[in-house]
Amino acid sequence: MAYVALKRGRERRARARHPWVYAGDIDVVAGDPTPGDIVDVVDYRKRFLGRGFINPVSSITVRILTWDEQEIDEGFFYRRLAAARDYRRAVGAEAPCYRVVFSDGDMLSSLIVDRYEDVCVVQTLALGMDVRKDMIAAALRDLLGITKMYERNDSRARELEGLDQRSGFLGDEFPTAFWVQENGLAFWVDVARGQKTGLFLDQRENHRAVAPWCDGARVLDAFCYTGGFAIHAAAFGAREVVALDSSATALEIARLNAEKNGFGERISFIEGNAFDALRRLEAEGERFDLVIVDPPAFAPGKHAVEAAYRGYKEVNLRAMRILAPAGILVTCSCSYHMRPEVFIAMLADAAADAGREARLVELRTQARDHPILLGVEETHYLKCAIVRVS
Ligand code: SAH
Numbered sequence: 425m426a427y428v429a430l431k432r433g434r435e436r437r438a439r440a441r442h443p444w445v446y447a448g449d450i451d452v453v454a455g456d457p458t459p460g461d462i463v464d465v466v467d468y469r470k471r472f473l474g475r476g477f478i479n480p481v482s483s484i485t486v487r488i489l490t491w492d493e494q495e496i497d498e499g500f501f502y503r504r505l506a507a508a509r510d511y512r513r514a515v516g517a518e519a520p521c522y523r524v525v526f527s528d529g530d531m532l533s534s535l536i537v538d539r540y541e542d543v544c545v546v547q548t549l550a551l552g553m554d555v556r557k558d559m560i561a562a563a564l565r566d567l568l569g570i571t572k573m574y575e576r577n578d579s580r581a582r583e584l585e586g587l588d589q590r591s592g593f594l595g596d597e598f599p600t601a602f603w604v605q606e607n608g609l610a611f612w613v614d615v616a617r618g619q620k621t622g623l624f625l626d627q628r629e630n631h632r633a634v635a636p637w638c639d640g641a642r643v644l645d646a647f648c649y650t651g652g653f654a655i656h657a658a659a660f661g662a663r664e665v666v667a668l669d670s671s672a673t674a675l676e677i678a679r680l681n682a683e684k685n686g687f688g689e690r691i692s693f694i695e696g697n698a699f700d701a702l703r704r705l706e707a708e709g710e711r712f713d714l715v716i717v718d719p720p721a722f723a724p725g726k727h728a729v730e731a732a733y734r735g736y737k738e739v740n741l742r743a744m745r746i747l748a749p750a751g752i753l754v755t756c757s758c759s760y761h762m763r764p765e766v767f768i769a770m771l772a773d774a775a776a777d778a779g780r781e782a783r784l785v786e787l788r789t790q791a792r793d794h795p796i797l798l799g800v801e802e803t804h805y806l807k808c809a810i811v812r813v814s
Pocket residue numbers: 619623624627647648649650651652653668669670671674696697698699718719720
């Protein structure tokens with residue numbers, strides 16, 4: 425078998441069971457592997473470290489799939505997918521809509537599978553996974569009993585692997601937009617055109633976590649997308665909800681969701697840039713008991729952390745300013761590069777500038793169907809802080 429030998433001293437990450445082997449760690453590639461092939465990763469003394477697929481085009485040149493000298497064949501992937509299913513069963517994360525496979529969190533680097541009732545949405549974001557797409561789809565059909573599958577490989581991440589952008593059916597066609605349930609509420613999902621794969625499934629548990637703060641409250645859901653938090657807040661007894669997003673398409677669906685769940689009267693919508701809208705609401709003297717802030721990733725890479733910090737601080741500062749005394753701020757960041765301690769520091773910074781006292785009631789993360797694999801920091805990306813601002 426072809427192998428990749430690491431430079432002396434570069435085996436530390438693999439020894440700590442982190443699956444990414446960077447181009448800069450590699451001394452030699454032996455055996456002339458075809459891109460996407462399985463290779464062994466060995467240290468400078470040729471001792472086995474792990475086994476995974478190679479893509480010389482990618483700066484993550486090898487993604488290790490196993491730390492044992494086992495064969496990586498169809499059976500291997502089938503067992504890994506079954507393990508992902510079993511994990512979700514064990515931790516009570518099987519919902520009508522949930523993430524079936526979370527890439528490195530399931531030791532299936534670059535594979536993402538989301539399930540929306542009887543539809544599966546698949547992303548193969550690295551070459552080694554992409555060339556095995558049909559085999560993986562067949563295994564998923566068997567394991568989940570699902571026949572409707574859609575590929576959302578229109579992710580920019582694929583460019584880093586030299587892969588094209590594509591989306592479409594894997595197998596027979598079916599309607600790609602339909603109603604689903606989340607926490608017993610109805611949401612319209614469009615797996616072909618929605619952001620991500622349709623819904624922000626990673627927020628499912630956080631949507632529920634706002635329950636204690638909603639009864640009789642006036643709520644602002646900033647960056648609402650199709651109303652994930654807004655609809656939940658209304659269901660948990662909010663007196664009035666204002667939902668805000670810059671995407672007209674997202675708001676159109678949010679409106680539909682509000683009507684469908686019977687909250688049409690209590691939820692109103694603002695289309696616009698959240699930074700401007702928050703400033704305007706403040707100037708108009710509007711006050712809220714609960715403000716939810718769930719922006720898109722402001723820090724797509726390490727280099728962008730400083731600019732992202734300023735963006736997060738600005739939006740959280742504005743949010744704190746329109747909070748009524750003893751109001752609750754539920755604030756999120758899905759940028760991996762914004763580490764939890766930096767996120768907390770940013771909130772402290774924002775509170776100081778707002779001249780308010782802020783107490784961290786709860787620090788939450790992504791739903792448990794997006795497992796955080798210890799030792800692989802990148803799998804821990806979502807922060808959701810519940811802060812009481814007096
Ligand atoms: N809270 C949502 C997910 C939010 S995703 C849920 O739980 O389902 C982030 C949203 O921010 C997207 O809908 C995107 O359209 C919106 N967005 C991005 N930039 C924005 C901006 N500057 N102002 C307002 N909304 C913005």
